[in-house]
Amino acid sequence: MSYKHPSELIPVIDKLGYVIEEELATVLYLMMKLDKPLLLEGNPGVGKTKIAYILSELLGYELIRLQCYEGLDVNNAIYEWNYQKQLLAIKIYENSQKSESEKEALIFGEEYLLKRPLLQAIDSGKRKVLLIDEIDRADEEFEAFLLELLSEFQISIPELGTIKADQTPIVVLTSNRTRELGDALKRRCLYHWVNYPSMEKEVKIIQKHIPEVELELAKQIADYVRQMRALKLDKAPGIAETIDWAKGIALMQNENEPLAKTLSCVLKSARDIEIVTKEILMSPFGGGEGDGN
Amino acid sequence: MDHYTDYSSFTEALIGFNQVARDYGFKVGLQCSQDSISTALAGLWMEKDLFEYALAALFCQAEEEKERFSMVFKRFWLEKGSRVQSISTYKNQKKIIKNARSVAVMMGIGKSDKTGDVEEGKNTSGANAKDVLKSTDFSQLNPKQSELLDDLSEQLVKEMSLRIRRKKKKARKGQINLGQSIRKNLQHGGTIIQLFKNRKKKEKYRLLILLDVSGSMDKYSYYLLKFLWTLRAHFKNIEVFAFSTVLKRITEQLSDKDIGIALQNVSMHATHWSSGTKIGECLTHFNENYAPYHLNGKTLTLVLSDGLDTGEPEVLSTAIQKIKLRSKKLIWLNPLKGMVGYQPIQEGMKAVLDDLDHFSSAHNLNSLLTLENILADA
Numbered sequence: 001m002s003y004k005h006p007s008e009l010i011p012v013i014d015k016l017g018y019v020i021e022e023e024l025a026t027v028l029y030l031m032m033k034l035d036k037p038l039l040l041e042g043n044p045g046v047g048k049t050k051i052a053y054i055l056s057e058l059l060g061y062e063l064i065r066l067q068c069y070e071g072l073d074v075n076n077a078i079y080e081w082n083y084q085k086q087l088l089a090i091k092i093y094e095n096s097q098k099s100e101s102e103k104e105a106l107i108f109g110e111e112y113l114l115k116r117p118l119l120q121a122i123d124s125g126k127r128k129v130l131l132i133d134e135i136d137r138a139d140e141e142f143e144a145f146l147l148e149l150l151s152e153f154q155i156s157i158p159e160l161g162t163i164k165a166d167q168t169p170i171v172v173l174t175s176n177r178t179r180e181l182g183d184a185l186k187r188r189c190l191y192h193w194v195n196y197p198s199m200e201k202e203v204k205i206i207q208k209h210i211p212e213v214e215l216e217l218a219k220q221i222a223d224y225v226r227q228m229r230a231l232k233l234d235k236a237p238g239i240a241e242t243i244d245w246a247k248g249i250a251l252m253q254n255e256n257e258p259l260a261k262t263l264s265c266v267l268k269s270a271r272d273i274e275i276v277t278k279e280i281l282m283s284p285f286g287g288g289e290g291d292g293n
Numbered sequence: 294m295d296h297y298t299d300y301s302s303f304t305e306a307l308i309g310f311n312q313v314a315r316d317y318g319f320k321v322g323l324q325c326s327q328d329s330i331s332t333a334l335a336g337l338w339m340e341k342d343l344f345e346y347a348l349a350a351l352f353c354q355a356e357e358e359k360e361r362f363s364m365v366f367k368r369f370w371l372e373k374g375s376r377v378q379s380i381s382t383y384k385n386q387k388k389i390i391k392n393a394r395s396v397a398v399m400m401g402i403g404k405s406d407k408t409g410d411v412e413e414g415k416n417t418s419g420a421n422a423k424d425v426l427k428s429t430d431f432s433q434l435n436p437k438q439s440e441l442l443d444d445l446s447e448q449l450v451k452e453m454s455l456r457i458r459r460k461k462k463k464a465r466k467g468q469i470n471l472g473q474s475i476r477k478n479l480q481h482g483g484t485i486i487q488l489f490k491n492r493k494k495k496e497k498y499r500l501l502i503l504l505d506v507s508g509s510m511d512k513y514s515y516y517l518l519k520f521l522w523t524l525r526a527h528f529k530n531i532e533v534f535a536f537s538t539v540l541k542r543i544t545e546q547l548s549d550k551d552i553g554i555a556l557q558n559v560s561m562h563a564t565h566w567s568s569g570t571k572i573g574e575c576l577t578h579f580n581e582n583y584a585p586y587h588l589n590g591k592t593l594t595l596v597l598s599d600g601l602d603t604g605e606p607e608v609l610s611t612a613i614q615k616i617k618l619r620s621k622k623l624i625w626l627n628p629l630k631g632m633v634g635y636q637p638i639q640e641g642m643k644a645v646l647d648d649l650d651h652f653s654s655a656h657n658l659n660s661l662l663t664l665e666n667i668l669a670d671a
Contacts, residue, residue: 004336005336006337006343022342022343022346023346026337026343026346026347026350027346027347027350029335029337030332030335030337030347030350030351033331033332033335034328034331034332034335036328041355041356070455083486084486084487087481087484087486091484178451178452178455179452179455180452183320183354186354187320187322187324187325187354190350190351191349191350191351191353191354191355192350193355193356193359232551234550271550
């Protein structure tokens with residue numbers, strides 16, 4: 001489907017379960033118009049990866065995900081020959097009448113190729129959404145390789161030749177900014193910083209995912225989470241944690257102190273729970289348990 | 294700064310804006326300029342908010358740049374004259390825009406006014422501000438900069454530890470174990486289908502830090518301590534001692550995850566803060582009481598001190614020689630070395646120079662980050 005204005009994206013994406021603001025909708029619209037990769041940076045848990053899934057659903061394209069990690073190399077990202085299968089084939093064809101070159105052509109055919117995400121994304125007639133997740137975790141060498149791929153959308157396999165994308169994939173890269181990415185890679189992408197949602201947006205998210213949570217309670221939860229993010233915690237709560245917490249509170253609404261009892265849904269360490277209990281739940285200025293009920 | 298009304302058409306104004314953005318430190322290449330024109334062609338130029346969002350996505354490469362971009366955008370497209378007047382003034386020039394792609398080569402027509410505005414832009418650049426902060430001497434930092442430096446050093450040390458971990462991980466990949474490969478592949482009739490590699494033994498190194506907190510180090514010790522706290526959060530096996538006239542182990546006090554509490558713990562524990570300096574005696578005390586437990590062939594020892602010792606140089610020299618003998622490497626980081634024209638002519642420094650593996654400065658964040666190479670080699 002072709003969209004004529006960013007505002008057209010907002011209700012459609014909303015229906016898919018993602019609360020989107022005008023700025024991000026504009027960037028997604030531009031990405032589709034310019035056919036450029038999109039680099040999303042932001043803290044963990046702000047919903048960067050989800051944007052790629054939403055795009056895939058929105059456009060009806062298959063999503064291919066490459067999860068980056070330390071030591072990710074070409075073999076795991078693009079392709080690898082199935083050595084075991086090749087060796088077995090050599091054994092089988094040992095006594096056959098085929099010439100050496102025929103045997104070689106046979107064992108270096110596509111049947112023996114293990115396609116990894118990047119090759120899968122460009123090697124088929126159908127357009128795909130390619131999610132390169134947490135690119136900051138990959139090494140600089142891999143980043144340099146990616147740069148080449150994003151420019152040409154083609155991959156050379158010595159034994160098979162060059163494979164060029166008929167339809168360039170829609171590329172979304174995410175980064176938690178544990179290291180700065182190279183300028184060259186950034187220049188090739190549209191850039192968008194995904195922030196923690198505003199309180200208003202977080203209330204909407206809570207109500208969208210857990211409709212049984214009333215507006216006042218959703219506001220209270222969003223406010224607590226906002227206060228938690230302002231503290232120096234080991235792990236600041238992301239959107240998923242907010243939703244989990246809201247679900248927990250919804251289940252425990254009739255119990256005493258539901259907020260305190262469900263803190264482990266939103267906080268992931270004993271130290272964080274201790275800090276939040278002291279600084280927010282017990283604080284006369286933090287709202288306190290039951291204030292909003 | 295130029296204003297869009299200084300140009301005769303929207304296309305020229307857009308190209309002019311690209312030039313202005315470039316002057317303000319944004320990396321606007323030819324492709325980016327063409328994309329900005331395509332953005333206009335996509336119809337976003339008629340709504341200033343959407344146009345700003347779209348150009349920001351094209352021009353910005355970091356979160357910190359967005360505020361500056363917004364300022365440049367508003368000053369170019371909105372200020373001057375009535376704010377009600379907007380870029381939609383150019384609505385009747387759609388035809389001109391249609392030819393815009395071919396005009397991209399006119400990039401050079403934007404007026405480059407490299408005067409005060411430009412300097413202002415450079416000074417407010419997020420990236421430049423970081424660079425300035427990294428190279429500012431600790432003794433010259435104001436409270437605001439100090440706060441910013443805390444966040445920056447935390448981020449950079451985290452990146453540094455990640456890089457070091459990666460280097461070490463790569464270095465741990467071992468050679469092919471032929472014997473095991475043959476044994477394991479017997480089930481395939483001896484054909485080597487799977488290769489087995491030896492794992493290199495992970496070498497554990499220790500980092501020992503001796504921090505001078507005497508009066509002459511006042512301007513630096515606070516920042517150095519904060520840096521050590523950050524370092525401790527990302528590197529295991531670190532031992533930290535603070536010394537002036539006496540020596541105290543402060544590793545445990547620094548271990549709190551809250552920097553405020555950690556510093557408070559240290560100040561309560563090491564009450565000799567800001568007193569005189571007896572480096573030689575303190576290091577001798579270290580050698581007699583702690584060295585057997587903390588020094589071995591895998592220890593990298595860092596001394597953070599200005600070397601302004603009030604004791605006998607021979608005592609310091611002997612203590613340093615003993616530490617050197619028991620450490621893998623001995624490094625002295627001296628904040629004064631960052632000063633122009635500094636010469637290690639103090640008695641204390643002169644006495645130990647020959648025994649050091651490395652003598653470097655420690656007056657700003659940049660100089661501390663050079664530790665990366667030392668830590669990676671450790």
